[in-house]
Amino acid sequence: MARQISGYEQPAGTTRTLESTSDGGRVKRTVLPGGLRVVTEQIPGVRSATVGLWVGVGSRDEQPAVAGAAHYLEHLLFKGTARRDATDIAEEVDAVGGELNAFTAKEHTCYYAQVIDEDLPVAIDLVADVVFAARCADADVETERSVVLEEIAMRDDDPEDLLHETFVETILDGHPLGRPVLGSQESIRGMTPRALRGFYRRRYVPERMVLSVAGNVTHGAVLRLVRRALGDRLGGDAAPVPARSGRARLRRTRTLALRSDDTEQAHLMVGMPAFGRHDERRYALAVLNAALGGGMSSRLFQQVREQRGLAYQVYSSVATYADTGHLSVYAGCQPDRLGEVTGVVRAVLDEVAAEGLSEAEVARAKGQLRGALVLGMEDTASRMSRLGKNELNYGRHLSVEDNLARIDAVTGDEVAALARTLLRRQAGPTTAVVVGPYAHDEDLPDELHEVIA
Helix, strand or coil: CCCCCCCCCCCCCEEEEEEECCCCCEEEEEECCCCCEEEEEECCCCCEEEEEEEECCCHHHCCHHHCCHHHHHHHHHHHEECCCEHHHHHHHHHHCCCEEEEEECCCCEEEEEEEEHHHHHHHHHHHHHHHHCECCCHHHHHHHHHHHHHHHHHHHHCHHHHHHHHHHHHHCCCCHHHCCCCCCHHHHHHCCHHHHHHHHHHHCCHHHEEEEEEECCCHHHHHHHHHHHHHHHHCCCCCCCCCCCCCCCCCCCCEEEEEECCCCCEEEEEEEECCCCCCCCHHHHHHHHHHHHCCCCCHHHHHHHHCCCCCCEEEEEEEECCCCEEEEEEEEECHHHHHHHHHHHHHHHHHHHHHCCCHHHHHHHHHHHHHHHHHCCCCHHHHHHHHHHHHHHHCCCCCHHHHHHHHHHCCHHHHHHHHHHHHCCCCCCCEEEEEECCCCHHHCCHHHHHHCC
């Protein structure tokens, strides 16, 4: 099969068909002048359409002085544009029964709208207006400052959210990826309208953006609506910005962190560095994660909850960024059981590192991943998200069939080799974090100190 040309290699003004399906589905990409990439998926038989404008800017792109700026902007852009105020924006989307929203992550921000197919012009015009023509007025900055501060306070009141933020900050210590997406109370209080407007002007440029649309649409119709909505903003000689790559240099110091909180449960997270999303071992890592703690049949669920009744919730998870990643295990338990839970988690990791997984476990994990992938593609919002992420993160389209084939190709030997690399005692866990009713590190059980020794 010929290599698929990437979105940042494709010449401006050209269109490529990336996938055609037997039911009449089409995936196409056009690179517009100025570098904006438009990717569409025509899905026969649906009556909805979802539009997403992806900006390749997230919290890792912020300087410490403006930590939280990308998320702050996500709030601010809905406060008004040159043509609409906040009420107009809300009334227009409500009038067609649609949804208009946004989210910010470590490496990107997405503004999206979901509507019935006949209201696609409204969705594209609203999203384009919000992203490209926001006023960022001083008064709106002050209004949203209070809202963002409330969001930070809400996160800090949720022990599991606080645990996750502390874990990421600890394991990625010193790296911009380790900073919270929301920023801090201090950085948000100190954020000036001028700093936010400067961040907006520098970062929100077409060459850093992907517009993905999925549903009962045609590529030509989407292009006409985009050109009408953006007009002369599409001009310029800029080329699309390539997908992020490189290799982050992370500290591997073994660390135990405690966030004292008057909670009924002790919340535990242990983990270790992994690798980024461009590493071909990511499929084996997905299988390993599913078998470790991805479902009710997983090792951790069976050992911690089903056989011993030590916790209600226990799971593992993987995060992959452009140049690094991590694997982690979460459990919530009664404070007097924290030591025993930690010991069982350590024993499960040791066993998998030494012996790998059984053939049945590998088969179940692959089946779980296949089912989740296919079932997750049943609505246009999921399809839009997949299109946008693939184009932004890889510069190319990865079909469902391609991903299913890569999952199926994972072998037990590959998973065992990866487990030895990541889980053996010499490698990790490198980080353990607890949120719970403990005043000092010395109050934590010995098993917790030993797990990262």
